[in-house]
Amino acid sequence: MNAAGFPLLSLLTFLPLVGAGILMFIRGEEAVVASNARWTALWTSLVVFGLSLILWFSFDKTSADFQFVEQAVWMPDFGLGYHLGVDGISVLFVLLSTLLTPVCILASWEAVQTRVREYMIAFLVLEAMMVGMFVSLDMLMFYIFFEGVLIPMFLIIGVWGGARRVYAAYKLFLYTLLGSLMMLLAILTLWYMAGSTSIPDLMQLRIAPDLQIWLFLAFFASFAVKVPMWPVHTWLPDAHVEAPTAGSIILAGVLLKMGAYGFLRFSLPLLPQATEWFAPFIFALSVIAVIYTSLVALAQEDMKKLIAYSSVAHMGIVTLGIFSLNHQGLSGAIFQMLSHGVVAGALFLCVGVVYDRVHSREIARYGGVAKVMPVYAGLFMLFTMGSVALPGTAGFPGEFLVIVGIWQVNPWVALLGATGMVLGASYMLWLYRRVLFSKLTKPDIKALLDLSPREYVTFAPLVVLTLWMGIYPSSFLSFFEASVTALVTRHEAAMTVSRLAGM
């Protein structure tokens, strides 16, 4: 059994599905159904979040091993097993997913008025898929959850999205599917080689360098789309713009992390030589992503699109950190993933707040909002600062560590990557100025009301986290300290072996 004494991770994964199952059987008038659906979904997600806090308190931070492990027979003839567990890299993403889900449900409390029950079912299924993906220790299960995310996400964007929702939903689905199918080929190859899909088993596998290149490319096809890396990022702005607020939050908060998590979980430990070999290529793409998408963000007229492009730039920093392959870089990348999850999610929530009131995402439609919504302006400022990585906010430690890490590899890359921080400050502050300051002339903006109590509750956890992660990052860094060390050691050992073999 595991440290919790009961199958905690299975519960975290499948409890949302139980909630979704209950939702299916709610009967009655439409308004009653809607209200019941909201509360059922909220309570389910809160219970899941409460349970996931056990991970926060009883996770053994000194160990790099998989913890809370659960194993069961599934398809033994094929070496496919039911295998769950978390290590330092994945544990905080589980918590991020379980935290953002209730936030999303609260964020769509009033924004979603049609087919509320179906919406909540989709969100709970989505939560199950996200948590399941982060806790899977079996490659096939990982793939199932990784792909399964597409089903609820397709429906969330397509049914409750904006004007061009159909296009955006298709683009998201087909882009990701094509990438993922390449990964499926890699998974099948590894399965054939190892006779098992259990990740700990696969870690023992020594793969020939030529094959590593192909496998890396196959994994890369999937993860690069999901991250997303330039030039396969174009689905993201469309998806973000058309998705409902909560969809954007979860997309930026968790779904973008899946790609980077995949790099950490598969590409680095399984394919060390190929990782080393492809690192300069990834650096190039990441630097382009950081600079190019930051410039693109400057030109945006749509708030959501601007934040979407900023996400691509921030994820560029993450991939830089991951492929720096040293301790600081990796820690920074993981921290940046977490902080971006919180901050970008919060920024989309900020956009959602005014969108609910004005029904426009166009920057030019706003102006002077700070005068009528002072509290909102304060929160928006906090998250803007988080996004531009001001010291003391969540964005800073991650970016700083990544730059430190990458400096050791290649100072030029570090320099170019750091320009992203400068550009980030310019587009975010400019956005802030145009929306919240400038002249308050439009009559409907003058009539805006400040945050409602529900919105306070929705923002509260994100505010706390943004400050906490910025002021005392150690409480988060300590979780993945041991795992990152183990990852780096493992990688260096593999490289040494291959160098010796090369001689």
Added chain:
Amino acid sequence: MNWTLIMPELALSLAGLLALLGGVIPKRDTSYGVNMAVFGALLLAGVLVLAQPEGTAYSGQYVSDAFTKFTKVLVVAGAALGVLLALDWNVKEGLAKFEYPVLLLFSTVGMMIMLSANDLIALYIGLELLSLSLYVVAAFNRDSGRSSEAGLKYFVLGALSSGLLLYGSSLVYGFAGSTNFDRIADAVGTTDGTPFGLVVGLVFVLAALAFKISAVPFHMWTPDVYEGAPTPVTAFFAAAPKVAAIGLLTRVAAGPFGDLAAQWQQVIILCSLGSMILGALAAIGQRNIKRLMAYSSIGHVGYALMGLAVGSELGVRALLLYMAIYVFTTVGTFAVLVAMRRDGRALEGVDDLAGLGRTDPAMALAMTVFMFSMAGIPPLAGFFGKYFVIGAAIQGGYVTLAVVGVLASAVSAYYYLRVIKVMYFDAGLGALDARPASISVILAGTGLFTVFFFAFPAPFLAAAQAAVAALIG
């Protein structure tokens, strides 16, 4: 003489004759009773198949083993569901005649004989019994021009494929000296340098069977026949006979011609590649959902053939699993198609599903499940089918097949998604007529199977394993 071995076929044939009498003798309309009797007889046949001992009978013409059991159970299940599907439809279209279930029953007997055939003659007899019944049911709506056209087209092309089969069989007989599969296997195994005529005969036999499973390049009849035939008939065509024909093809390829694998693999690989690509591309432009499903079924046959093309134990196992999953998702999908009716008029356009997510959420959900499953999205059953098939291809080193398979699957996701898009994203044209109870039962059953397959795959895997062991040994 071990005649009791053939009990399931005997019982089913007897039930068919009784059902015919039951339809003809009474003065009043007994079609509902006959339907139920045939359904019961099919269930009985399923039980008998499961209880059937293994062995050969009739001088080695008839064989019963785990492979025949697996495929026959699928065929009988597909046929039984086909009878249920048509119940309500035939009443509403004024086609409630007792001949319909009886014809389905005899075609099922034909399929079972095909699957148990261990001799080219038995194979031919089974195939013809199946085909003759199908020609009639395709044209069952005899007052409709489209239905008659479908029946005629199917008949002409079916006759052509029968001709090919007979020609190929006679060549095989001439060069191998026997029509018995075991004798042919001996002849193929021993001769140093396989006689060229035998290979030619094999290719003719394969071509004929490719007609029956509508693999590219012998698929041309499929969209027209699928579109023209009454929808429940199309459902029946897409499910049971496909399994039977693929099962037969597998037995013929792996059994008597097992030692000629290098020859037939090339043919099957081409058919598989062609079917996957055509199934993915040709369906994109379809507006008629039955035509769309026709191309989709061509694509699925391509994937199933990938398992055979690999020729390994894992490949055949994956093929059987793929067909099992295919039968249930197909029947489920067609249940939705059969229920598509507005103001008493049957509908066939993809766009007619618009707004279904609002007007009938349960059916829309079921259809969504089937579409995602057919697109191979996990965790639904269809994903596992594709997973094992493509896994087998990679294991066998057929990387091209695997890559084309995943690419075709990404392309085909587009049109499956379109169905979902129409149901959920588009504004509706008004509710469909209430769906009959029989359709609801089928939807629930096949839908639950598709969703929860991932939780209980073990019995299916074990059964497929036993079947493969019997075939390849």
